[in-house]
Amino acid sequence: MNEKIRILIVDDEANMRKILSLALKKHGYEVQTAESGSRALELMKGFVPQMIISDIKMDNMTGIEFIRKLRTNFSSVPVCFMTAYGSISNAVEAMKLGAVDYIGKPFEIATLVEIIEASIEPAVTHDNKKIIGCSKHIKQAMKKAEKIAKTDATVMIKGETGVGKDLFARYIHQSSPRSKKPFIKVDCTSIPSELFESELFGHKKGSFTGAIEDRIGKFESAHQGTIFLDEIGTLNFNMQKKFLSIIQDRVLVRIGETTERRVDIRVITATNEDLEKLVREGKFRKDLYFRLNNIVLQVLPLRTRPEDIMELADQFLLDLDRIYGSKKQLSGPAAALLKDYDYPGNIRELKNIIEQAYILSDGTTINDKDLVFSDLSADMSTEEGQMNLKEVEIQLMKKALKIAGNNYSKAAKILGINRNQLIYKLEKYGLK
Ligand SMILES: Nc1ncnc2c1ncn2[C@@H]1O[C@H](COP(=O)(O)OP(=O)(O)OP(=O)(O)O)[C@@H](O)[C@H]1O
Ligand SMILES: [Mg+2]
Secondary structure, eight states: OOOOOEEEEEOSOHHHHHHHHHHHHHTTOEEEEESSHHHHHHHTTTOOOSEEEEESOOSSSOHHHHHHHHHHHSTTOOEEEEEETTOHHHHHHHHHTTOOEEEEESOOHHHHHHHHHHHSOHHHHGGGOOOOOOSHHHHHHHHHHHHHHHSOOOEEEEOSTTSSHHHHHHHHHHTSTTTTSOEEEEETTTSOHHHHHHHHHOBOTTSSTTOOSOBOOHHHHTTTSEEEEETGGGOOHHHHHHHHHHHHHOEEOOBTOOOOEEOOOEEEEEESSOHHHHHHTTSSOHHHHHHHTSEEEEOOOGGGOGGGHHHHHHHHHHHHHHHHTOOOEEOHHHHHHHHHOOOTTHHHHHHHHHHHHHHHOOTTEEOGGGOOOOOHHHHHHSSTTTSOHHHHHHHHHHHHHHHTTTOHHHHHHHHTSOHHHHHHHHHHTTOO
8 A cells, every 4th residue: 555654763862763763653654763864874875764853962963964964965855853942043053954843852742743744745645634524514615625726726724723724725735736746834933034035935055144055945846736834924024025926926036046936836825813903903914915815715613513523533543543553432421521522722632632541541441531621711710819820821831732732833822922932931930
């Protein structure tokens, strides 16, 4: 059947290599490991990974040196760095050299898997990722997505965190005539602002410090395919202007050049913010908003379509059965609890609750006591007055992290602050 996706782990800590390797194999990847950058380069003469997960601090050759060497041979393999917080500046350096992402240690495997899935060509990973749901809403949304897919129209996908915006963006691409061409996702919140323009538009060698070679940007990489701009609401005003010309006329100019380059792309954006409000407040350009808002696909929160809950839960259980090689079922009371909950973190939260319960439960039945819910809204309204602000913040951050599967960007989104603010607060309260 499908060939396994090949991952290379580079880390000088034997334990880390072992744990990561086991966990990723359980998720169905083919994994090889190397204890140093030079060993990795050696290994790659016979093994061509589709993604590299590398430590950044290593004795012999740092991650930075490694990616520099790597880029001279295998220019396009996506690399994700693992970094301890505090060495974010290294990560920024790494992004300049073309790392696709970085992940702060310690992290959840689920977060790493999300990064892998987002970085690798969807034609390889997402064949089997189906949109689940029997609700009228999901069926209509899929029909609408299929109609949109036939055109080249710019689409905006709206919905709360974890509702499946990403999934729908990929579905549109895969159902479109562009399906064999690249699908490039850009998370507008995750690219440091000083790198944003070069990441998207590309640059000419020498156009700024760190531009050590010509670089094509994401818009050009998406030529003939689809570009998916996630969290478009976080784009700063300066960038919004630059986006207008590419969205309007499909032309761009790389940093340090004057030639206009034409690209053939379909643009999909996603947001969980109230863009109309941002427009009214003068924070989002009206002209850009109207270009992007051409067609809107709204994905409703899970609590408005409870009939999807059990179908999703059953599918997630089957996926876990496959990963862990066992077979587990929900007890009646557990199923009743799942149906009753309101899921502020939507499908991602449901998935996390089930995965946790699956691991925690003994035997073949998942009972109600195995399910751990973290309702943000319930928490806000209780015990006011008894808690001080710091405690409330700590509680909320912990819960948001839980809902978001420890993904900092997503937890920050749930809390309505940006990623750096969250990291700052976690550090301040010693929670990292
Ligand atoms: N209808 C669905 N069927 C199956 N899986 C789903 C469905 N909707 C969402 N999921 C799963 O839930 C998780 C979250 O979905 P996704 O990443 O698409 O949400 P999102 O709206 O992009 O969230 P965010 O705003 O945080 O980026 C993913 O693992 C996705 O595969
Ligand atoms: Mg998303």
